[in-house]
Amino acid sequence: MSRLIVISNRVSAPTADKPGAQGGLAVALSAALREADGVWFGWSGETGETGEPNFQTFDGVTSATIDLPEQDVEEYYDGYANRTLWPLFHYRLGLTEFEREFQGGYERVNRLFGDVIAPHIQSDDLIWVHDYHLIPLGWMLRQQGLTNRLGFFLHIPWPPTRLLTALPEHRRLVDALFAYDVVGFQTREWLETFHDYVVREMGGSIGEDDLVTVGGRTIRVIACPIGIDADEFIANATSEQAQAAYTRMVESSIGRSLIIGVDRLDYSKGLEERFNGYQRYLETRPDAHANVYLLQIAPPSRATVESYQIIRAQLDSLSGRINGAFADVDWVPLRYVNQSYPRAALAGIYRAARIGLVTPLRDGMNLVAKEFVAAQDPEDPGVLILSRFAGAAEQLDSALLINPYSPDDIADAIDKALAMSREERVARWRPMFENVRDESVIWWRRCFTDSLMRV
Numbered sequence: 007m008s009r010l011i012v013i014s015n016r017v018s019a020p021t022a023d024k025p026g027a028q029g030g031l032a033v034a035l036s037a038a039l040r041e042a043d044g045v046w047f048g049w050s051g052e053t054g055e056t057g058e059p060n061f062q063t064f065d066g067v068t069s070a071t072i073d074l075p076e077q078d079v080e081e082y083y084d085g086y087a088n089r090t091l092w093p094l095f096h097y098r099l100g101l102t103e104f105e106r107e108f109q110g111g112y113e114r115v116n117r118l119f120g121d122v123i124a125p126h127i128q129s130d131d132l133i134w135v136h137d138y139h140l141i142p143l144g145w146m147l148r149q150q151g152l153t154n155r156l157g158f159f160l161h162i163p164w165p166p167t168r169l170l171t172a173l174p175e176h177r178r179l180v181d182a183l184f185a186y187d188v189v190g191f192q193t194r195e196w197l198e199t200f201h202d203y204v205v206r207e208m209g210g211s212i213g214e215d216d217l218v219t220v221g222g223r224t225i226r227v228i229a230c231p232i233g234i235d236a237d238e239f240i241a242n243a244t245s246e247q248a249q250a251a252y253t254r255m256v257e258s259s260i261g262r263s264l265i266i267g268v269d270r271l272d273y274s275k276g277l278e279e280r281f282n283g284y285q286r287y288l289e290t291r292p293d294a295h296a297n298v299y300l301l302q303i304a305p306p307s308r309a310t311v312e313s314y315q316i317i318r319a320q321l322d323s324l325s326g327r328i329n330g331a332f333a334d335v336d337w338v339p340l341r342y343v344n345q346s347y348p349r350a351a352l353a354g355i356y357r358a359a360r361i362g363l364v365t366p367l368r369d370g371m372n373l374v375a376k377e378f379v380a381a382q383d384p385e386d387p388g389v390l391i392l393s394r395f396a397g398a399a400e401q402l403d404s405a406l407l408i409n410p411y412s413p414d415d416i417a418d419a420i421d422k423a424l425a426m427s428r429e430e431r432v433a434r435w436r437p438m439f440e441n442v443r444d445e446s447v448i449w450w451r452r453c454f455t456d457s458l459m460r461v
């Protein structure tokens with residue numbers, strides 16, 4: 007059996023210093039690494055001179071991390087990954103920064119990853135690279151003479167061709183993807199936008215059996231939606247910690263319906279639009295006041311990037327305005343919380359909610375939507391309101407699908423969800439639940455690695 011080598015910007019496998027539960031991706035990949043005697047490579051998150059990777063094995067999983075010099079972190083991670091590719095790939099041209107230094111840093115760090123990792127690769131290892139931080143890594147590894155089976159999975163959307171061509175080095179970036187044998191996207195939609203680029207910009211062709219050819223090179227390009235560790239999450243939702251969180255929510259709700267939002271604080275998640283939609287609901291349905299409240303959990307992320315500081319300040323002021331305008335002596339319409347909660351507690355909170363409000367403006371997949379579905383009580387499930395622009399909408403199509411840019415759409419969906427009969431809630435929830443259970447994160451991992459093993 008071949009070893010599996012996973013490479014991502016950060017390693018999220020549990021280690022001796024961070025032994026706790028780490029989310030579905032870490033669980034699924036750790037299980038695969040444990041079985042296949044593999045290694046997970048990535049940046050340690052620390053700044054310093056890059057030396058040999060620091061190998062450690064915890065709970066049967068080996069991780070290997072390197073430090074990066076401060077300038078590399080600024081140009082590669084804060085710069086090209088988070089100020090250039092992230093906004094551009096989420097259709098936010100206005101937030102995208104084009105700096106030659108960022109692109110230089112990106113290539114430098116990808117080359118560094120290649121140099122450091124290549125000596126540790128054995129000839130029949132299966133290599134799986136993750137996400138937009140490391141697009142050129144496959145090419146760098148080929149430069150080192152590696153002929154291994156190489157796969158790449160993109161966790162975020164693939165942008166429309168006309169948007170992508172705003173990136174000065176777009177062709178170079180996409181050319182690098184052709185060093186891989188298998189490239190995976192979250193949805194059919196991102197796959198088709200990629201095909202469009204290949205045909206229009208590269209003069210390539212799309213063949214049978216997911217094959218894509220440009221020049222003399224053919225690779226397999228697939229759609230393979232990521233899922234959650236459904237069994238773990240279902241068990242989570244009825245655990246003691248979840249029960250405690252559930253009771254805490256129910257008691258503090260005093261009969262009011264809870265609407266829940268959970269997101270990293272990121273401008274792609276449509277938090278401002280969500281608050282505006284909720285405000286529209288409150289303005290237009292004065293009779294419903296005091297019967298509902300919105301709990302938004304939003305732990306800060308990427309706080310060194312200016313666009314994240316701006317969105318945070320905007321949400322602080324918008325949440326203050328909403329509460330100032332609508333709150334009563336015994337009712338606060340919006341509880342806005344910038345801290346993170348343990349996964350089991352989140353599961354209990356999802357279960358206590360009447361509505362899950364998931365309104366990204368663009369999202370590769372969105373796992374919160376799937377976690378919300380998994381956590382519901384089958385006899386009396388809550389309603390998922392989901393942005394049609396989340397990758398998850400392809401699978402969770404019996405949710406109330408909305409346009410997150412429209413405050414009226416959001417307000418109407420809240421109204422509809424609160425009035426929905428139990429029968430309709432169950433009928434909408436069941437197919438979503440079956441999807442979340444069947445197309446789990448383990449299914450996703452197999453979907454990708456099976457494809458890679460066929461090479």
Ligand code: GDG
Pocket residue numbers: 029161162232268269270303305345346347348349352369370371372373374375377
């Ligand atoms: C990228 C893509 C794609 C959030 N708050 C807390 C907490 N979370 C957890 C959620 C969920 C995860 O963070 C967020 O996952 P998402 O999928 O929603 O979003 P991104 O972080 O943007 O992830 C995305 C994903 O990659 C996987 O491919 O779906 O489209 O953008 O699991 O529960 N977890 C805990 N406390 C919190 O307060 N413990």
